[in-house]
Amino acid sequence: MPSMENRSDTVMRVSSESGDDGRVPTLLQPDGSTGPTGQVRGARSTSGGQEYPRTMRWGRALALLTCLALVLVGVGDGAVLAQDDVGPGAAEDAAALRQELRAQRDGLRSELAALEDELAATASRLVELEAAIDDAEDEQADAVTDRAIAEDERERPLAVRRAIAIETYMNGDPNANSLINEVLQANSSMDGARDRALYTSVVDWASQTLDELDREIEQLSDRIAELEEDVIPGLEEELADLAASQSDQLSRRDGLISQIEELDRQITALSRAPLTGLPVEEPSLRPILIVKIDNVGPARPQVGINAADIVVEEKVEGGLSRFAAMFQSTGSDPVGPVRSARTSDVNIFGNLDAPLFAYSGSNRGVLAALVDSELVDVGATTEGGQYFRDNGRRAPHNLFTRTSSLWAARQGGIPTALFEYRDEDEPLPGSARPATGVDLTYGAASARFIWNGSGWARETDGRPHTDASGTQAAPANVVVRFTEYRPSVADSRSPEAVTVGSGELWVLTAGQVVVGRWEQDSIDAPTRWLDGSGDPIRLTPGRTWIVMPDPGRATLR
Numbered sequence: 112m113p114s115m116e117n118r119s120d121t122v123m124r125v126s127s128e129s130g131d132d133g134r135v136p137t138l139l140q141p142d143g144s145t146g147p148t149g150q151v152r153g154a155r156s157t158s159g160g161q162e163y164p165r166t167m168r169w170g171r172a173l174a175l176l177t178c179l180a181l182v183l184v185g186v187g188d189g190a191v192l193a194q195d196d197v198g199p200g201a202a203e204d205a206a207a208l209r210q211e212l213r214a215q216r217d218g219l220r221s222e223l224a225a226l227e228d229e230l231a232a233t234a235s236r237l238v239e240l241e242a243a244i245d246d247a248e249d250e251q252a253d254a255v256t257d258r259a260i261a262e263d264e265r266e267r268p269l270a271v272r273r274a275i276a277i278e279t280y281m282n283g284d285p286n287a288n289s290l291i292n293e294v295l296q297a298n299s300s301m302d303g304a305r306d307r308a309l310y311t312s313v314v315d316w317a318s319q320t321l322d323e324l325d326r327e328i329e330q331l332s333d334r335i336a337e338l339e340e341d342v343i344p345g346l347e348e349e350l351a352d353l354a355a356s357q358s359d360q361l362s363r364r365d366g367l368i369s370q371i372e373e374l375d376r377q378i379t380a381l382s383r384a385p386l387t388g389l390p391v392e393e394p395s396l397r398p399i400l401i402v403k404i405d406n407v408g409p410a411r412p413q414v415g416i417n418a419a420d421i422v423v424e425e426k427v428e429g430g431l432s433r434f435a436a437m438f439q440s441t442g443s444d445p446v447g448p449v450r451s452a453r454t455s456d457v458n459i460f461g462n463l464d465a466p467l468f469a470y471s472g473s474n475r476g477v478l479a480a481l482v483d484s485e486l487v488d489v490g491a492t493t494e495g496g497q498y499f500r501d502n503g504r505r506a507p508h509n510l511f512t513r514t515s516s517l518w519a520a521r522q523g524g525i526p527t528a529l530f531e532y533r534d535e536d537e538p539l540p541g542s543a544r545p546a547t548g549v550d551l552t553y554g555a556a557s558a559r560f561i562w563n564g565s566g567w568a569r570e571t572d573g574r575p576h577t578d579a580s581g582t583q584a585a586p587a588n589v590v591v592r593f594t595e596y597r598p599s600v601a602d603s604r605s606p607e608a609v610t611v612g613s614g615e616l617w618v619l620t621a622g623q624v625v626v627g628r629w630e631q632d633s634i635d636a637p638t639r640w641l642d643g644s645g646d647p648i649r650l651t652p653g654r655t656w657i658v659m660p661d662p663g664r665a666t667l668r
Contacts, residue, residue: 398523430554476601587653
């Protein structure tokens, strides 16, 4: 069967009015009208912001149909596109961003080094201040002690002066022998001159000693006051200010370290594919592309499903399931069969940053939900020229597109990682236990994943699930997210996944299973994948399938 790469770029475009009723969709003509005849449906194309004419001639319509009949050929196995095969600017943008992040990190590291020097100087000054306060307090204590000693020593000359004053007052003659003998304990036989000299000397000694002691006490008191009122408070104030400055410096350091760690994480993330955790030589910031893919018997084997980074399996009406293949690190030209959207898609992918969303069509309720969501519409209505049908398959299971074309058609958001990934030698949580597989059912459809030593081989309805190349799907991880479903507001017959809240979670990875819980606070909030201890479950780098059966509709092996 010919590869799409050998096809002409003149392909059939499909109107979004192709639903899931099995009818072959009408043709979307180049001028925006639909239908194989000249009847006008009034469709518009939004790709170029241009409103196309509402009429076309019969001849042009017939010529187009003839052309389509000539170019409509079968779809091959699909070419897997490397990360830089699509959106050539994405890798350059990511490389430039990584270089910019490294420059920011280097600048922050320099700032951190300077701050560390400031912290070292601050710490040294704090030690000096604490020592100075200790010295001042010791000096103050010594001064208080010295003043007390001086005050005690002052009592002796004061007592002498007091005694002289009393004796002088009582005896009237300061040179009397009785006074001299009592005060000086001198011999009463001394002559008067000597007595007077001794008396004068004692009086002078007392006065001089008192003066010296008073000056010493005054100096000590002044120093004590200075230490108590100025020196120690000043040092304590400087210490408090410096401690506050140190606290601010430590806070700044913690902030810088956090910023550097975050930049390291972003740089590492740019070196790994966000949806697989696998290393990439050339990082890419191209958006996540979600393609709704059919999963009934006539739709198998699907094309490109093994090229998807993540495949989400959701329940749809009739107890069947449908895939949403998420592409980012690699693409697939072609990919399909593409089928219609559901309101579950808004709930499941509403927490991503503007992913591109490819689908065949929807009813009005679903379309309204999509318009109000963060999903970027690259469906068959918006980008009809990027879709075509394979005449080797039966409608409606024969609609295909190219990931390269859809990435080129619209701008989306920065790819958002859904999981954390283990390093090469990092062990699984202690709660992990061996598992050989898991069986699950959606009602009419059933599936099984069996550990084959390197991945979880998928079986659907009892048969190996292979893609168009014959390769069996065997992702590195299978995430069983038990999910409640309610009737969709767009169609009560269609189940709608309830993604806000929490539920049981099984993560099968590396031949083991970790049982935990998933939690999500709102449609636009990230999903937390937690083990029994409340810690994030880190997956094995590689492709992942997220299956969403009802609670109790899966069994571990």
